[in-house]
Amino acid sequence: MRGASADAYAATAGALTGAGDPATVARDLFGVADLLRAEPALRRVATDASIDGEAKAGLLRQVLSGKVSDLGLAVVTIAVAQRWTASRDLADALERLGVVAVATSAGGDAARLEDELFAFGQVVKDNPELRDALSDPARSRDDKSRLLADLLGDKVLPATVALVQQSLSGSYRTVGAALADYQKVAAEVRDQGVATVRVARPLSDGDRQRLADALSRNYGREIHLNVVVDPSVIGGIRVETGDDVIDGTVSSRLDEARRRLAG
Template sequence: MVNPDAVKHETVMDTGAEQLGKTYAQALLAAAAKAGITDKIVDELNRLVDEYLANSPQLAAAFASPRIDADEKSRVIDRVFGGDFDPLLLTFLKVMAGRDRLSHVAAVRSGALELFDQMSGQVLAKVSTAVPLDDALRTQITDRLGGALGKKVRLQEVVDADLIGGMVIRVGDTVFDSSVSNRLDAIAKRAGEGFSSKLMEKFDQLTQ
């Protein structure tokens, strides 16, 4: 039976896991950049974590299990990802398997995204809302934040029902409060009536 703690630290990363993830991410992105496939590798790494591992507890448990040896994990990698992922990422995963580090794939993805943002001049904005964003509001927030920050913005969307219709935007250690929300007023005006404008109104109310 797989120890649940072995899987748990995928989502709750300690400092050691975070540093390990950054170290492996640097190696992966360096190899990807040399091959000219950085965007592709980052996309596949996202799919690995958000689709494959998130939707298959059995696969996540197999990655984390110390009872499954590296050779068997490598065979699993070939069977599951062989026809879908670039050989560079497959080789990288097998190296991680050989070093008993597959349980840290999520940490590697986090490190890779951070490095990728730095390489491409992007900034991560975490947007928490009570319900999922619609396409119009997503585009408007991205454009407005990009203009305010002078950088291309990558959104990380989180649905948090506790916000009760509100919105919180975080960029690094900065929380976009009422002083910044004033810049976003135009979004609600352009969005007109409906969900987008209501959401922006709630955000303004909660941050005043």
């Protein structure tokens, strides 16, 4: 988000520090984000800069009273009182704050949450049938939700289930894209960055820690590693951190050699 929406998001985020169950607040915010996306008239009124902020807050109180928690309602009313660059930004901001609340609810399992989101994202990426089922417009969201519930069961954290289910909202191009962004938000809650590491063979615990330490020194904050074992890299390592790419794989060096020979 940029401009007024970035300021509005920052102003609203402060409300999440209030007393309340983070998991409950997350469900509230996800629900309101879905409502705003489904009701264009309500969304236009909630983001109309010509309408007094308190009037908009009062409208949302009437619509949501008794349906969401006190803290959830407080966050929403603060949000609608802000100025948003685009009407869609309000729903996107509430969804993002919901992800922050879910990550907070994970507590000491926050690192596990990040790992599980990445792992399930890889499952979706590597299984075309599952990917097609989750993107099929002919299947209802409830149907897709049941499919995910059957797949996840009680194997993962409740926070992971909540975010995987939210990835079906349609606010991202794909479920995989949603999960990747949710993991980044979860990392940011712990003031971390995220790096995707591709190697031909699993890293030992020692190598993994040394790499994490080196990246943390380089970026000035802790880095959470997503390690992907990919035999096609042959050897070496490829590290992607945001827009930065360090490619020291054997396969990349072979490709470069082939290009030079062809030239």
